[in-house]
Amino acid sequence: MSDTRYICPHSSRPTWRRDRRKNDALADLFSRRPLHYRAREHLFLEGDSCEGVFLILSGTVIVYTMTLNGQRQIQNFAGAGELLALNFSGNHTTSAQALTDVTVGILPRLAFNQALQTSDRFRPTIFERIDEMLDAARRQAMLLGCKGALEKTATFLLDLENGGEGSQGQFIPIPMSRCDIADFLGLTLETVSRMLGRLKRQDIIDLPRADCFRIKDPKRLAQIAGLETDFGHMCGNPDRF
Amino acid sequence: MSDTRYICPHSSRPTWRRDRRKNDALADLFSRRPLHYRAREHLFLEGDSCEGVFLILSGTVIVYTMTLNGQRQIQNFAGAGELLALNFSGNHTTSAQALTDVTVGILPRLAFNQALQTSDRFRPTIFERIDEMLDAARRQAMLLGCKGALEKTATFLLDLENGGEGSQGQFIPIPMSRCDIADFLGLTLETVSRMLGRLKRQDIIDLPRADCFRIKDPKRLAQIAGLETDFGHMCGNPDRF
DNA sequence: CGGTCACTTGACGTGACTCAAGAGTAGTGG
DNA sequence: CCACTACTCTTGAGTCACGTCAAGTGACCG
Numbered sequence: 001m002s003d004t005r006y007i008c009p010h011s012s013r014p015t016w017r018r019d020r021r022k023n024d025a026l027a028d029l030f031s032r033r034p035l036h037y038r039a040r041e042h043l044f045l046e047g048d049s050c051e052g053v054f055l056i057l058s059g060t061v062i063v064y065t066m067t068l069n070g071q072r073q074i075q076n077f078a079g080a081g082e083l084l085a086l087n088f089s090g091n092h093t094t095s096a097q098a099l100t101d102v103t104v105g106i107l108p109r110l111a112f113n114q115a116l117q118t119s120d121r122f123r124p125t126i127f128e129r130i131d132e133m134l135d136a137a138r139r140q141a142m143l144l145g146c147k148g149a150l151e152k153t154a155t156f157l158l159d160l161e162n163g164g165e166g167s168q169g170q171f172i173p174i175p176m177s178r179c180d181i182a183d184f185l186g187l188t189l190e191t192v193s194r195m196l197g198r199l200k201r202q203d204i205i206d207l208p209r210a211d212c213f214r215i216k217d218p219k220r221l222a223q224i225a226g227l228e229t230d231f232g233h234m235c236g237n238p239d240r241f
Numbered sequence: 242m243s244d245t246r247y248i249c250p251h252s253s254r255p256t257w258r259r260d261r262r263k264n265d266a267l268a269d270l271f272s273r274r275p276l277h278y279r280a281r282e283h284l285f286l287e288g289d290s291c292e293g294v295f296l297i298l299s300g301t302v303i304v305y306t307m308t309l310n311g312q313r314q315i316q317n318f319a320g321a322g323e324l325l326a327l328n329f330s331g332n333h334t335t336s337a338q339a340l341t342d343v344t345v346g347i348l349p350r351l352a353f354n355q356a357l358q359t360s361d362r363f364r365p366t367i368f369e370r371i372d373e374m375l376d377a378a379r380r381q382a383m384l385l386g387c388k389g390a391l392e393k394t395a396t397f398l399l400d401l402e403n404g405g406e407g408s409q410g411q412f413i414p415i416p417m418s419r420c421d422i423a424d425f426l427g428l429t430l431e432t433v434s435r436m437l438g439r440l441k442r443q444d445i446i447d448l449p450r451a452d453c454f455r456i457k458d459p460k461r462l463a464q465i466a467g468l469e470t471d472f473g474h475m476c477g478n479p480d481r482f
Numbered sequence: 483c484g485g486t487c488a489c490t491t492g493a494c495g496t497g498a499c500t501c502a503a504g505a506g507t508a509g510t511g512g
Numbered sequence: 513c514c515a516c517t518a519c520t521c522t523t524g525a526g527t528c529a530c531g532t533c534a535a536g537t538g539a540c541c542g
Binding site: 419 | 488489490491
């Protein structure tokens, strides 16, 4: 698709998620009454009335929606420092499920709106987050609409690495199942497994166990993910090796 | 993907775009200095510095991003009453191109921020729009990640119909090319054409010319789009007829 | 009337899904 | 410590939906 008359982006614009550990003006407001959820518990369901805005203090939350025929699209794996249910209408438009054990702070809708109105420190922070969410949604659309299975998987691994500390060459945990990854990337769990296997066999990643990995060749991984121009012409090549 | 332990949505939640013709508190603020663009002109490019927020007064704008290997993902076809460049950081994260001739109002960043701060009528309107944009992005992710080609095409037609007036059974123009539709749905233009042909042959839509259509069987179209539970079990059936 | 352009249609190839079997890994109980 | 179970993950073989390539059709325009 697309033809030559469309104009290319000025930069590759990696737009990684901001550092989630600096919780800025938020933590103090939200930490009034922290709540705990066990892994697999639901924080809320699509359609539920929305009591307030959530700030994740620890753990990871799966934000997803379901189709009528029972397919799940994971919108986001939200980690510490991220906001949930930042909608201003009455009801939740997604479901949220704890992937790991999770702690959240809740800011009731009224207090949230009030803070938006009064606090000149709070408002820009919220808008910054909204920006990030919109941008993340756009990148997700690009991923789902434009990329192939290997590209998607590579992108996912790079995002995972970037979500963790700046741990160069260290092992990074994969907290979610293959099924979760598949529902996030719009693939099947078998395909995800195959693509991981391919990256492993090509010596681009280390995958000693199913639930953690290490990037051995960041450059090639980025190329495969479509984040750098590809000089080696080895992007979509088959497995044979 | 997905298995039985995930919980289904409470409602089908069609969440159609709001009526764009009621421009609420926005029109007066934005209409100070209206600008005109010819079809195919660019309003701005990804990476450009962002002078202000755009309100579309008339026409349709293609909001898109490009991958490094030259693929285009159309994020949105934005019509009259919709906001563009509602980002709070310095640079545009998408490109915007006029599909038809377009008139827009621009509100400079400073004035926008000020209005947000001071006007209690303006702020909720903006948040409402942000909600809509986030929700649209989520639905787009579902479309791209979960749906097949026929499902996507049907969904697109229903969205188009809903974007126009509440014209029951009337012909609806298709202002964009097959290529645009394809880049929006994550398909090829050939596949889009084939799916439209299939819907036409099955007597679900009328397609007398390439650039307008009419829905003949809304119920079946909605079923195919995955918006209603399917009793006929004819959703994914092949073309043969 | 001939040229250009977008759309349509067909034949073919292939990437990802489906179905099904096997391999780890963790947890439980004797 | 070693079965035995119950997972999830991996791997393979076959199928199908969608993409690719290419030819054909129709509308618009000079």
